Amino acid sequence: MIYREAGDFKTSYRADGQTFPIRLDRWGYYAVLAVAFGIIPFVINDYWANAVLVPFLIYAIAALGLNILTGYAGQVSLGTGGFMAVGAYAVYKLMTSFPDVSILIHILLAGGITAGVGVLFGLPSLRIKGFYLAVATLAAQFFLVWLFNKVPWFYNYSASGQITAPTREVLGFAVTGPATSAPAKYLVCLVLAFLLAWVARNLTRGSIGRKWMAIRDMDIAAEIIGVDPLRAKLSAFAVSSFFIGIAGALLFAVYLGAAEVGEAFGINKSFLVLFMIIIGGLGSIFGSFAGAAFMVLLPVLLKNVLVGNLGWPTDLAAHIELMIVGALIVTFLIVEPHGLARLWRLTKEKLRLWPFPH
Amino acid sequence: MKLTFPALVAAAVMAAGPVLADLVVPNLSYRTGPYGANGTQYADGFNDYFTLLNERDGGIGGQIVQVPECETAYNTEKGVECYEATKDTGALIYNPLSTGITYQLIPKVAVDKKVLYTPGYGRTSAKNGRVFEWVFNAPANYWDGASVAVKYLLDQNEGSLEGKTIALVYHNSAYGKEPIRTLQELGEKHGFSLTELPVEAPGQEQKSQWLQIRREQPDYVIMYGWGVMNQVAIQEAANIRFPMENFIGIWWAGSEIDVQPAGAAADGYKSLTFNGVGMDYPLYDDLQTHVIDPGKASQGGQHVGSAVYSRGMYAAVVIAEAIRTAQEMAGTAEITPEQLRDGFENLSITPERLEEIGLPDFGPEIAMSCENHGGSGMARLQQWDATAGQWTLITEFTEPDQEVLSALIEEDSAAYAAEAGITPRDC
Numbered sequence: 001m002i003y004r005e006a007g008d009f010k011t012s013y014r015a016d017g018q019t020f021p022i023r024l025d026r027w028g029y030y031a032v033l034a035v036a037f038g039i040i041p042f043v044i045n046d047y048w049a050n051a052v053l054v055p056f057l058i059y060a061i062a063a064l065g066l067n068i069l070t071g072y073a074g075q076v077s078l079g080t081g082g083f084m085a086v087g088a089y090a091v092y093k094l095m096t097s098f099p100d101v102s103i104l105i106h107i108l109l110a111g112g113i114t115a116g117v118g119v120l121f122g123l124p125s126l127r128i129k130g131f132y133l134a135v136a137t138l139a140a141q142f143f144l145v146w147l148f149n150k151v152p153w154f155y156n157y158s159a160s161g162q163i164t165a166p167t168r169e170v171l172g173f174a175v176t177g178p179a180t181s182a183p184a185k186y187l188v189c190l191v192l193a194f195l196l197a198w199v200a201r202n203l204t205r206g207s208i209g210r211k212w213m214a215i216r217d218m219d220i221a222a223e224i225i226g227v228d229p230l231r232a233k234l235s236a237f238a239v240s241s242f243f244i245g246i247a248g249a250l251l252f253a254v255y256l257g258a259a260e261v262g263e264a265f266g267i268n269k270s271f272l273v274l275f276m277i278i279i280g281g282l283g284s285i286f287g288s289f290a291g292a293a294f295m296v297l298l299p300v301l302l303k304n305v306l307v308g309n310l311g312w313p314t315d316l317a318a319h320i321e322l323m324i325v326g327a328l329i330v331t332f333l334i335v336e337p338h339g340l341a342r343l344w345r346l347t348k349e350k351l352r353l354w355p356f357p358h
Numbered sequence: 359m360k361l362t363f364p365a366l367v368a369a370a371v372m373a374a375g376p377v378l379a380d381l382v383v384p385n386l387s388y389r390t391g392p393y394g395a396n397g398t399q400y401a402d403g404f405n406d407y408f409t410l411l412n413e414r415d416g417g418i419g420g421q422i423v424q425v426p427e428c429e430t431a432y433n434t435e436k437g438v439e440c441y442e443a444t445k446d447t448g449a450l451i452y453n454p455l456s457t458g459i460t461y462q463l464i465p466k467v468a469v470d471k472k473v474l475y476t477p478g479y480g481r482t483s484a485k486n487g488r489v490f491e492w493v494f495n496a497p498a499n500y501w502d503g504a505s506v507a508v509k510y511l512l513d514q515n516e517g518s519l520e521g522k523t524i525a526l527v528y529h530n531s532a533y534g535k536e537p538i539r540t541l542q543e544l545g546e547k548h549g550f551s552l553t554e555l556p557v558e559a560p561g562q563e564q565k566s567q568w569l570q571i572r573r574e575q576p577d578y579v580i581m582y583g584w585g586v587m588n589q590v591a592i593q594e595a596a597n598i599r600f601p602m603e604n605f606i607g608i609w610w611a612g613s614e615i616d617v618q619p620a621g622a623a624a625d626g627y628k629s630l631t632f633n634g635v636g637m638d639y640p641l642y643d644d645l646q647t648h649v650i651d652p653g654k655a656s657q658g659g660q661h662v663g664s665a666v667y668s669r670g671m672y673a674a675v676v677i678a679e680a681i682r683t684a685q686e687m688a689g690t691a692e693i694t695p696e697q698l699r700d701g702f703e704n705l706s707i708t709p710e711r712l713e714e715i716g717l718p719d720f721g722p723e724i725a726m727s728c729e730n731h732g733g734s735g736m737a738r739l740q741q742w743d744a745t746a747g748q749w750t751l752i753t754e755f756t757e758p759d760q761e762v763l764s765a766l767i768e769e770d771s772a773a774y775a776a777e778a779g780i781t782p783r784d785c
Contacts, residue, residue, distance in 0.1 A: 047446070051439040096777070149530060149556075156777075159539050159770055160481070160532035162461045166777055177778075178465035256434060258461040260532050262559055263434060300439065303429070313657075314429035315389030315398070322390075 003351040019201060025348075036190055041183040049182035050255070056296045057189035058250045063276040063288035064200050065243025070274070071282035072204050073236035074216025075125050079137035081269035082144030083241050084248030085261050086114045089154050091249035092163045095176070096156060103168035103175060103253070107192070110249040111242040117144075118241020125233050129219075141270055148261040164258040176253045185254050192250065196243055201285050203239065212236050213283075244273075279332060281341025290340040298325055381423045381681060381693070383408065384444040386454040391431040392560035393585035395615050396666050398657065400455055401427065403670025405656035406649055410641075411678060413648040418681050419691040432585075434458045441466065450681070450698050451475055453673055457533040465778060467492045472695050473702060475680075477673045478503075478609055478632055482536055483770035485732030487703065488782040490771065494702050496676065496733030497722050498632045498758075500582070501766065503608045504537035505758035506630060506737045507580055508544045510606070520549040525576040527567060527583065527591055530556035534582045537608075541580070543762050550577075561587025568594040581607040588616035596623030602742075603628065609737070612749070613665040617742045625744035628752070632737045633672040634720040635749040637663035641716030665740075665749055672721055680705045703728050722755045728785035735763070 008023045010016040020026040044053065062080060069075050090110035095103065121140040125133050148154050155163050167177025173184045203209050211232040214222035223229055252259045259265070272295060280291020299321055306317035336343045350357070387401035388394055408423045417423050426447070428440035437459035441452065451473040454460055460480035467474045474493045476484065482501045484493035498506075512519055526541055528534030538554060545552045553576055555567040561583060568591075571579060579600065583591055588611040595605055603626045607616070612629025642663065650659045661667045684693045684701025693701070707724040722736035736755040743750055775782055 045446075047442040050442045055435065158773070159483075159536060160457070160461070161535045162458075162532045164461065164465065164777065167779065178469040256438065256462060257465060259434070260458055260461070262531055263458050266559075307429075314387065314427045315394070318390040318429045318431065 001355060003348070003354070005352075019205075022348075033194075036194075041187055044182045044186050046182045049186045051300055052297060054185050054189050054255050055251075056292055057186075057193040058247050058255055059273065059276060059296050060289045060292040061189075061193050061196055061250070062244050062247035062273045063280060063292045064196060064285065065240045065247060066273050067277045067280075067282065067284070067288045068200060068204070068212070068243065069236050069240035071277055071284065071287070072209060072216060073212035073233065073240075075122070075233060075236060076130060076134040077137040077240070078134050078267070078270045078274065079121060079140035079144070080244055080273040081265045081267060082141040083114050083118055083244040084251060084269060085144050085148055085265035086117045086241075087111060087245030087248030088252035088259055088265065089148050089163065089261070090114065090245065091253050092156075092165065093154065095166060095168060095253065099166070099168075102170065104170060104188075106168075107246055107249045107253070111246040114245020114248065115238040115242040118237045118244070119234050122234055122237030122241075125237065126230060138267075138270075141267055145261050145265060148265075160260075162258055162260050163252065165253040168253075176257070178257060180254070188254055189250055192246060196246065197285055197289070200243070204283075204285070208232075208235060216283075275329065277339075279329060279339055281339030284339070284341035286344060287339050287341030290344070294340065295325075298328070380448075381418060381421045381450060382444075382448045383423055383425050383451055383453075383677060384440070384447075384449050385425050385427045386430050386437060386440045386444075386452060386456075386459065387427055388430050388432045388455070390429060391433070393432045396585055396610075396613060397432065397455060399613070399615075399661040399664050399666035400670035400673075402656040402659070402661050403667035403672075404453070404674045406645065406659070406662070406667075407671045407674035407678065409654050409656070410645055410649050413652070413654065414644060418678055419685040421685075421691045423678075423681075430454065430456065430459060432456050432458075434462055438462060445470055445472060450693070450695050451677055453477070453677070455479065457481075457536070458531065461532055464490065464493055468780075473698050475673070475677060475702070477676060478669070479533065481774075483767045483774060485730065485735075485767050486771035486782075487727070487729045487731035488771075488785055489775045489780055490731060491783060492699060494726065494731045496705075496724050496726055496731065498609075498735045498737045499732055500533075500536040500608070501540040501763050502732075502735030502758040503630050503737055504540045504580070505544065505735075505763060506739075506756050507606050507608075508541070508548065508550075509756055509759065510739055510753060511578055512548065518548070522550040522578070523553060523574070523576040524550050524578045524580055525553040525555055525571055525574070527555045527557060527564075527571075527579055527581045529561060529583050529587055530558050533584065533610075537580075537582060540763065540766060543766065544759065547759075547762060557583070557587055557591070559587075560585055562590055564590050564594050568598055568600075571595075571600060572598040578604045578606065581605070581611050583607065583611045583616075587611075588613075589619045592617055592620045592624050592627060595627075596620045602626035606630065606739070609669070612740060614747075614749075615664075615666075617744070618747075622744045624742055627742045628739055629742075629749075630737045631665065631669075631740045631749075631751075632721060633668050634717065635665050635668060635740055635751065639717050639720060644716060668720075672717075675715060675717065675721075676705070676707065676724065679707055679711070702726060702731070728783070735760070 003024045020029050066080050069077050087110045090113040091106050094106040124136040155161050165176045167174050174180045175184050175188045211227045214227050215232045276291035276295045279294050281287025302321045306312045385404055388397035405425050408425050412422050430437040430440050453475050457479050460476050463474055476495045478498055480495050482499040484490040484495050541552050557564050581591055605627055607629035609630045617624040617627055649655050680701045683705050684697045685691050688697040705726045712720055724733040735758045738755050739753045740749040741752045
């Protein structure tokens with residue numbers, strides 16, 4: 001009744017092609033942005049930043065990146081953890097080698113370096129597909145982790161192989177290092193997540209995104225209608241790795257502050273991000289955020305409820321938490337194999353007819 | 359989805375805050391994951407000692423000690439979450455029992471002004487209190503361990519290791535990599551050659567490493583392992599019939615659960631330790647009366663007296679002594695983290711004091727100062743007796759080779775100070 005297209009007249013093609021054609025959606029989007037940029041930075045505390053919002057935003061960026069590759073271009077990748085490690089080590093080397101350059105530039109450069117590495121490991125995708133490609137990217141995961149463990153240059157020859165982010169500032173506010181305030185941490189991640197989501201949305205509905213989807217749906221047919229698979233696949237790898245590299249750089253520099261490649265960027269991370277996009281919804285920007293929210297926030301929520309409110313022993317709660325999250329994943333996938341994004345879409349379609357369904 | 363989750367989490371967090379006041383000593387434990395078997399025992403020992411103080415003495419200096427537990431699963435991200443969740447509840451001190459989490463917390467505690475106590479693990483160069491104001495790693499650190507092991511081997515070989523080979527089997531993480539530089543230096547000094555054999559976490563797969571040991575036949579194997587890695591390594595060593603008495607683990611590779619799976623084959627395996635083993639101490643009588651019998655033991659007291667349990671209890675003993683020192687110095691029972699740091703810097707645990715506590719000869723003598731946050735670094739060796747099913751102490755507390763170590767600590771802490779922009783304090 002309220003949520004509908006009727007009465008919302010579009011007078012230009014531009015208006016007709018916008019991301020949120022329904023007025024209520026648009027308002028919702030602006031409201032979320034207003035809250036995220038205008039209210040949360042003033043009320044956020046360390047716990048909220050470090051345990052909830054910063055990891056959520058960082059994983060959302062990683063999920064966006066993987067969604068471009070897997071969801072839009074159809075190339076399965078298990079190398080996400082390795083590519084995040086590239087971003088983290090790139091930003092570490094840049095931060096320590098060029099301390100005077102802004103950290104934001106370093107983060108973007110780290111994304112660029114990861115894009116290059118991603119293209120390199122994307123080359124096999126020109127010959128192999130599906131499970132075989134997954135195995136090739138798995139090799140990238142193990143190779144990259146091994147590399148960062150093996151070559152001391154990457155961790156500046158520190159005794160333990162740990163990398164630690166020094167303090168760097170943006171506009172006089174520390175955004176990395178221990179003295180970073182919660183709003184600074186949050187805002188850096190939020191600005192990057194917002195910009196990257198905006199880029200991803202516009203890339204995927206433009207000609208590049210259509211080429212990716214054509215390749216995903218049937219590569220031979222796409223080639224026949226004039227899509228160059230080499231450029232389409234490699235550009236998907238490049239853009240995806242750029243996003244993932246930025247996520248890795250943020251994870252290390254802003255969120256964790258210190259990292260160790262095997263522990264922070266192991267195969268588990270690849271699976272975690274893959275689960276995020278499967279649960280959130282393949283080929284959906286909203287799905288990337290929803291999936292990241294599900295996988296990051298649910299364990300924290302369950303832990304707080306079980307240990308904090310119900311007073312259970314921590315180990316019992318930790319085990320139950322794994323079981324609940326696992327059961328929820330299975331249930332979600334049985335009820336809606338296309339993920340939370342599809343669920344959201346169905347809800348909106350039902351809302352349009354409410355309260356008078358046919 | 360996006361909106362409802364934070365709202366729910368908010369509700370949960372609001373309701374979850376522990377009561378302020380008292381002495382809060384959070385226990386960032388791990389009872390799940392690949393290291394859960396070891397982490398559980400440590401956490402139990404840590405909890406039980408504070409329970410004993412609360413039950414028997416009414417806390418420390420009349421203040422009840424609260425030990426809120428938070429599960430980290432040895433995972434750094436969960437460790438950060440636990441730290442953030444507990445730091446505003448009046449927490450005084452952290453002991454995360456994970457080198458990875460320690461590295462994360464070292465810069466943070468300096469800003470939040472919390473004490474970080476990492477007995478026998480963490481960043482070795484934190485011993486230099488001029489750079490690491492808030493971090494303490496007494497009684498011994500990884501480099502002390504490596505040096506004490508080499509000293510023991512020197513004793514076994516009439517003072518010379520010339521031409522010997524030592525293989526280092528290590529957990530390929532910050533923890534396992536720590537001793538490499540020390541062992542290299544010691545190798546140059548004493549003329550032994552070092553073979554480095556990294557094992558990928560969690561360490562279930564070690565066939566190739568032990569194949570290499572079988573082929574190269576090193577004289578000794580030193581292991582820096584934790585969790586399931588220890589059990590697998592000892593089993594593999596038994597499989598290739600490596601002489602167990604030439605196999606020395608660091609203190610984290612020296613608990614009952616590490617050797618028991620290999621059964622009789624593990625007999626003679628040695629490991630370092632900086633705390634006493636077994637239950638032959640008067641303190642256990644009090645523990646029985648005040649904690650175990652009334653059913654207040656952590657997890658039912660099933661691990662009381664095990665090697666890792668004793669180590670967790672020893673960590674609690676040192677923290678309790680530091681709190682007591684801080685209370686005496688500050689003249690108040692309700693101390694702040696700053697006062698606790700001063701308490702640590704003036705901490706002195708003499709053999710007489712240990713005897714008063716009911717743990718005679720349980721740990722080395724500890725005397726800390728502003729520049730020395732690591733104590734004497736003394737450790738001793740224990741050997742597994744498979745038939746009796748218990749550890750036997752085989753050496754007295756031995757001093758490490760401070761000549762080699764202090765130069766390395768100076769170098770590493772200077773590198774950290776330069777990287778983090780810290781000006782070393784004057785002491």
